[in-house]
Amino acid sequence: xxxxxxxxxxxxxxxxxxxxxxxxxxxxxxxxxxxxxxxxxxxxxxxxxxxxxxxxxxxxxxxxxxxxxxxxxxxxxxxxxxxxxxxxxxxxxxxxxxxxxxxxxxxxxxxx
Amino acid sequence: xxxxxxxxxxxxxxxxxxxxxxxxxxxxxxxxxxxxxxxxxxxxxxxxxxxxxxxxxxxxxxxxxxxxxxxxxxxxxxxxxxxxxxxxxxxxxxxxxxxxxxxxxxxxxxxxxxxxx
Numbered sequence: 001x002x003x004x005x006x007x008x009x010x011x012x013x014x015x016x017x018x019x020x021x022x023x024x025x026x027x028x029x030x031x032x033x034x035x036x037x038x039x040x041x042x043x044x045x046x047x048x049x050x051x052x053x054x055x056x057x058x059x060x061x062x063x064x065x066x067x068x069x070x071x072x073x074x075x076x077x078x079x080x081x082x083x084x085x086x087x088x089x090x091x092x093x094x095x096x097x098x099x100x101x102x103x104x105x106x107x108x109x110x111x112x
Numbered sequence: 113x114x115x116x117x118x119x120x121x122x123x124x125x126x127x128x129x130x131x132x133x134x135x136x137x138x139x140x141x142x143x144x145x146x147x148x149x150x151x152x153x154x155x156x157x158x159x160x161x162x163x164x165x166x167x168x169x170x171x172x173x174x175x176x177x178x179x180x181x182x183x184x185x186x187x188x189x190x191x192x193x194x195x196x197x198x199x200x201x202x203x204x205x206x207x208x209x210x211x212x213x214x215x216x217x218x219x220x221x222x223x224x225x226x227x228x229x
Binding site: 089 | 161169217223
């Protein structure tokens with residue numbers, strides 16, 4: 001079945017360092033890849049997304065790269081700050097019903 | 113833009129009672145809404161897909177008679193947990209899909225924390 005694998009499950013970095021979270025997907029027809037940030041007890045918030053017609057997208061300190069051949073995409077956060085601490089989820093669309101398949105989540109901790 | 117509200121934000125009820133949760137898209141029309149359940153430190157588990165004016169599509173293993181979904185308008189979907197039991201305690205989150213050019217973007221509501229005593 002359709003699947004999205006996300007690694008690592010936890011990530012701890014020092015403030016100012018970079019953080020990278022990777023996801024792989026199984027459906028080669030997938031063409032949209034969002035990343036969500038969820039703080040404790042809050043809603044998941046869309047922070048960046050990428051569509052299959054580009055290989056990279058950047059928004060200030062956040063970037064996403066996509067390798068369609070290998071079926072993986074990654075979130076890159078540079079110059080991390082304590083407020084970046086949260087759980088991050090990647091997702092890819094299912095071929096059925098327009099739903100999203102979510103990764104397992106990565107708990108990012110940025111230590112001051 | 114693309115704001116989704118959810119009500120109530122938290123609810124405590126006795127075992128056996130029913131609880132209704134509302135999900136509204138405030139500034140856009142959502143032909144499709146989704147209902148998720150999330151346990152502590154876990155990912156989002158899709159329960160059902162709700163399309164305006166038609167029956168919801170439930171994921172495998174989700175009891176449709178227990179989790180009643182109604183999507184009566186383009187801005188409102190409701191989830192009713194019938195005869196709730198302690199094991200139904202969870203964080204329920206809805207999302208709505210923006211029916212714009214890129215119709216696959218989902219925006220989430222703030223969630224409802226349900227505690228069944």
